[in-house]
Amino acid sequence: MTNTEQKLKERVKELTCLYEVTSIIVNSNYDQLEASLEAIAYCLKRGWQYSDVAEAYLSVGEYQVGTENFHKDMVALTAEVKLFNNSEGYITVGYPRPKFSDNDFLEEERTLLNNISLAVGSLMERKQIRDAEEETKRQMERADRFHIMGEITAGIAHELNTPLANILGFAELLMESTDDQQAKRDLQKIRDNAIFSREIVKKLMFFTCEMPQEMELIELNGIVDNVLRLLGPSLKDKKLKVVKSDTRGPVLIQANSVQLTQVFFNLIMNAAYYSPEKGTITIDMDDSERETVIQIADQGQGIAPSQADRVFEPFYTTKPLGEGTGLGLSVVHGIVRSYKGNIIHRPNRPKGTIFVLTFPKV
Structure with a gap:
């Protein structure tokens, strides 16, 4: 085989590889991207000059896939994968040492790898846009x-x-x-x-925020301390420990004292209900010039993913029949939103739930 024939053969392999990768990307299912990225890795293996010993590896965001015999000690050609101009991973094609060196890679292969990294980055960008649109929806x-x-x-x-x-x-x-x-x-x-x-x-x-609101400047530490006194017997029954962060000074927000008491009463009572015996409830307050953030964390079983979107719905409860109306968190949500605030929940670690309340400074 002449040198020209060999070069032509390599160009055909590279073009075939690029075509196959493009086809995989066009037909990718965003919910099964790992399978698509793995298929791209094997396309890369077949597209290189010494395809019988070449191995490929892709690391992009949460995905890490590679061909069967890839290992980090190989002599490798690497291209960065960028999403929205930020580096989010890389693609590597390698040969085993010591038989091969950097000189065994063709310049056309470097160009091919750069083009494929751009295509993979574009795919991941579209997935992020799709995910953001679905979350907004x-x-x-x-x-x-x-x-x-x-x-x-x-x-x-x-x-x-x-x-x-x-x-x-x-x-x-x-x-x-x-x-x-x-x-x-x-x-x-x-x-x-x-x-x-x-x-x-x-x-x-x-x-529904239909209660009349008499707004005044409220000091949160006093409200929380009052709620803890009201719930003292319940906390004592389960031997629960409450850890409340120390604030440098008074934490003030414009609110209605009755409604604010209702908010903290419901959240702390819920934390106590779902906490195990001798568990710890943590109350953290962070006061800045722009907003006040309060976090109430328990060590219970946490909120199941299937229930995550329903916790603030009225009449929805996971408590046994007769132990809850399903209105507590609905009330909290309505009051917080009426103050132009926000309330979310997220998992605690190693287990439990954290409710995060954010109140803007008026």
Whole structure:
């Protein structure tokens, strides 16, 4: 075989490799990218001059794939993979030492590897854009769902207020007008249940931010300390330890003290409920010129991925029947959002959940 024929053969191999890689990228499933990247690695192996001993390896973001016999001690040709002009990985093609050296790589192979790294980077950029679009879509769907739920629950709350007031009023009148003790006990049950129902309506109004807000400058440390005193018996029953960060000075936000108490009461009570005995609840506060961030962490089992998007929905609860109405976190969400704040949750390590509240400085 002449030198010209050999060069032509190598060019055909390189063009075939580039064509195969391009085809893989065009037909890639974004949810199965590891399989596509592995296929690209084997295309690279076949495209090099000494394909019988060449090995390839790709490391891009969370993906690390390579051909079967690749190892880091090989003499290698490497190209950087960039996403949005930032280095996010690399592609390497290597030969075994000591039989091969850097001189065994062709200049055309270096160009080929650079072109493939650009194509892989473009693929990963499109995946990131797709993921960002899907996340934005999910957030918009959640916002729409909360808006619809807010309108529904506000209507329910307003419709229930009048009949509940009538039930409560007439029950109290009947209690005053009768001397029958059994009747009084029955009326007391009616009254108690009406009051319980009224509290649920009040929570619904908290969720939809329909409660009147008397705003003032509130010191958060005092609110949290007061809530911890209220929950003292529950914390003591489970031998829970509360670790509260020390702040250099007062942490102030513009809010309503009743609503803010409701926020911390629900979050700390939830943390206590899901914490194991002798567990630790951590409350951290970070106050800056732009925002105030509060983190409440427990050491429970955490929130399952299937439940992550539903925790702030009204009437959704993972507690056993009779132990929760599913309104606590809905109330918290509504109040925080009414202050133009934000609340999210994320996993604690090694286990548990962290709720993060962010309040902007007004």
